Amino acid sequence: MNAGMDEAKLATAAPEKKEFWRWQENTWYDETKNWKDAKIITCGIDVGSVSSQAVLVCDGELYGYNSMRTGNNSPDSAKNALQGIMDKIGMKLEDINYVVGTGYGRVNVPFAHKAITEIACHARGANYMGGNKVRTILDMGGQDCKAIHCDEKGKVTNFLMNDKCAAGTGRGMEVVSDLMQIPIAELGPRSFDVEKEPEAVSSVCVVFAKSEALGLLKAGYTKNMVIAAYCQAMAERVVSLLERIGVEEGFFITGGIAKNPGVVKRIEKLLGIKAVDTKIDSQIAGALGAALFGYTLMQKQAVKA
Amino acid sequence: MKMITAGIDMGSRSVKVVLLEELDMEGKPQLFVKKAHMMLPGDLDADQAAERAYDDALKAAGVSRDQVKSVFATGAGRSQVAFATEGVTEMTAGARGAVYMYPQARTVVDVGAEEGRGIKTDSAGKAIDFAGNEKCAAGAGSFAEAMSRALQLSLKEFGEASLKSDKSIPMNAQCTVFAESEVVSLIHSSTPKEDIAKAVLDAVASRVCAMVRRVGIEGNVVLIGGMGHNPGFVQSLKNAMEVDEVLLPELPEFASALGCALIAAERLH
Numbered sequence: 326m327n328a329g330m331d332e333a334k335l336a337t338a339a340p341e342k343k344e345f346w347r348w349q350e351n352t353w354y355d356e357t358k359n360w361k362d363a364k365i366i367t368c369g370i371d372v373g374s375v376s377s378q379a380v381l382v383c384d385g386e387l388y389g390y391n392s393m394r395t396g397n398n399s400p401d402s403a404k405n406a407l408q409g410i411m412d413k414i415g416m417k418l419e420d421i422n423y424v425v426g427t428g429y430g431r432v433n434v435p436f437a438h439k440a441i442t443e444i445a446c447h448a449r450g451a452n453y454m455g456g457n458k459v460r461t462i463l464d465m466g467g468q469d470c471k472a473i474h475c476d477e478k479g480k481v482t483n484f485l486m487n488d489k490c491a492a493g494t495g496r497g498m499e500v501v502s503d504l505m506q507i508p509i510a511e512l513g514p515r516s517f518d519v520e521k522e523p524e525a526v527s528s529v530c531v532v533f534a535k536s537e538a539l540g541l542l543k544a545g546y547t548k549n550m551v552i553a554a555y556c557q558a559m560a561e562r563v564v565s566l567l568e569r570i571g572v573e574e575g576f577f578i579t580g581g582i583a584k585n586p587g588v589v590k591r592i593e594k595l596l597g598i599k600a601v602d603t604k605i606d607s608q609i610a611g612a613l614g615a616a617l618f619g620y621t622l623m624q625k626q627a628v629k630a
Numbered sequence: 631m632k633m634i635t636a637g638i639d640m641g642s643r644s645v646k647v648v649l650l651e652e653l654d655m656e657g658k659p660q661l662f663v664k665k666a667h668m669m670l671p672g673d674l675d676a677d678q679a680a681e682r683a684y685d686d687a688l689k690a691a692g693v694s695r696d697q698v699k700s701v702f703a704t705g706a707g708r709s710q711v712a713f714a715t716e717g718v719t720e721m722t723a724g725a726r727g728a729v730y731m732y733p734q735a736r737t738v739v740d741v742g743a744e745e746g747r748g749i750k751t752d753s754a755g756k757a758i759d760f761a762g763n764e765k766c767a768a769g770a771g772s773f774a775e776a777m778s779r780a781l782q783l784s785l786k787e788f789g790e791a792s793l794k795s796d797k798s799i800p801m802n803a804q805c806t807v808f809a810e811s812e813v814v815s816l817i818h819s820s821t822p823k824e825d826i827a828k829a830v831l832d833a834v835a836s837r838v839c840a841m842v843r844r845v846g847i848e849g850n851v852v853l854i855g856g857m858g859h860n861p862g863f864v865q866s867l868k869n870a871m872e873v874d875e876v877l878l879p880e881l882p883e884f885a886s887a888l889g890c891a892l893i894a895a896e897r898l899h
Contacts, residue, residue: 374811397814429811468807490766500838532776532806536642536706536744543676543710594684 328379336350345508346499347394348376348581348608354389354414365623366412367423369446369615370403370437372430375467375495376581378609379406382616384555387453389414390609399433423623425615439622444473444484446614451577452479453617454610460573462590464610465582467495472567493562495581500534505548512614516553516587523550527559553585560591567596576600583607633898634693635700637890638680638714639709639723643743645680646884647687650891676710684713697731701741702894706745718893720886721749721757727889728852730865734876736849739842739867740886741857743771748842755889756797761844768804769837770856777830779815781823785860792862793828799829804837827862835866842871858882
């Protein structure tokens with residue numbers, strides 16, 4: 326039997342609604358280590374507007390994570406996110422010493438010992454992922470966009486966020502991806518596949534995005550050009566936010582949008598500065614920071630005891 | 631010989647077609663066919679949607695394409711109506727249509743799917759001044775639509791529910807994307823749906839009202855555009871504008887297409 330052919334047939338025969346706009350859910354853990362050897366295990370849970378992440382930290386080092394969608398119930402989303410990684414490695418909730426919740430649903434993590442704002446957590450996570458030279462952090466998530474300035478310890482010294490309008494957040498990209506029926510992971514690469522860089526779209530309102538994209542397609546833009554125009558608009562939008570707090574070397578991007586090179590490269594070009602590279606999934610920065618805060622708290626308790 | 635003209639309003643969400651027949655004895659144009667065609671979600675072919683809507687209208691009226699002397703288009707997508715002779719702005723078309731229906735109207739409030747605007751008009755239906763939303767969808771129908779989805783109510787139920795509430799809950803979020811989360815939080819905190827619906831419509835009305843105030847509220851107010859179908863919004867708008875009456879056509883979403891067809895007829899003289 327030719328499996329390849331069957332797969333192809335299945336793909337064309339299944340017109341069910343695909344969710345082009347979502348990043349793939351994923352789980353990872355460090356197979357070179359065993360969590361049972363760890364003295365202190367802490368967990369950070371970031372319940373965001375679109376996705377939720379659970380990160381496990383063993384003795385202050387990243388051990389594993391699980392990233393999945395946020396459902397319509399924050400406590401369940403938190404539970405499921407953590408369960409996803411615990412099941413893989415045979416861990417139970419009792420094995421975890423301390424849990425910190427963050428993200429907009431942070432107060433709804435039923436088993437959390439503490440809730441910490443995502444701003445503090447992203448800075449802390451970025452400090453771990455990008456090193457202590459990180460000073461300027463851009464966090465672009467599903468519905469928010471934050472410019473954060475921090476010190477060499479990853480402590481927040483200043484921040485700004487979009488509090489009135491969702492323009493320039495991941496939501497806009499989701500709308501474009503859904504409209505074009507192109508998986509969100511392909512948007513970035515496709516945005517560079519244009520003969521000439523188009524002008525940025527004029528309106529950045531997420532609600533207007535669809536109409537404007539349709540108008541551009543009608544006016545003869547290719548899909549790739551429309552995507553490029555949106556990437557450019559988003560980049561311009563967040564750069565103006567970043568410039569309001571001041572951009573310093575040691576620039577780091579967290580959140581889902583960091584995985585879209587179409588936006589990242591354009592931001593770098595506008596700023597004239599390159600973002601610090603990391604091998605770790607940028608979407609887990611908040612949850613990682615939360616877990617690291619948990620570790621610090623446990624250490625302090627140990628000192629007191 | 632009767633003269634027929636057509637007005638096509640290519641909105642962000644739907645195409646509206648009006649055919650107009652002019653009676654030759656008095657020269658006063660008379661409206662005789664209105665036909666709307668909703669675009670499908672993700673409809674990439676706006677011009678095909680316009681073609682379909684136009685054909686439907688012609689068929690309903692028993693008129694052939696050759697019998698139509700002139701076709702004018704309006705709306706955000708007016709340039710996409712390939713068969714239109716000319717395009718007019720939404721302000722021009724809206725004011726003209728509104729004053730045709732209500733000659734006493736001087737302030738036209740037009741709230742569609744993605745656009746909301748206030749237009750000041752003269753007695754001839756000529757737009758003198760206008761203010762609208764350019765950057766943000768908060769004062770438009772999409773906002774209400776997104777919230778009714780979050781509340782799992784049809785648009786009709788949504789408007790009716792709002793009328794049952796006399797509470798004023800302020801909505802903090804003005805962005806459609808954020809407001810959806812806010813509505814979900816209100817649902818989770820067991821706020822009655824009626825109160826949430828009213829809060830949402832009050833918020834849209836207050837945004838629209840702020841735009842209208844920029845041109846000034848003068849004389850009689852007429853509401854056109856699809857949001858006119860929402861009785862809760864009409865009430866919220868009255869409250870926000872502090873007026874006793876808002877004139878409301880039976881099919882408010884056709885006002886701009888009508889204005890467009892009227893202008894087409896005038897140009898032929």
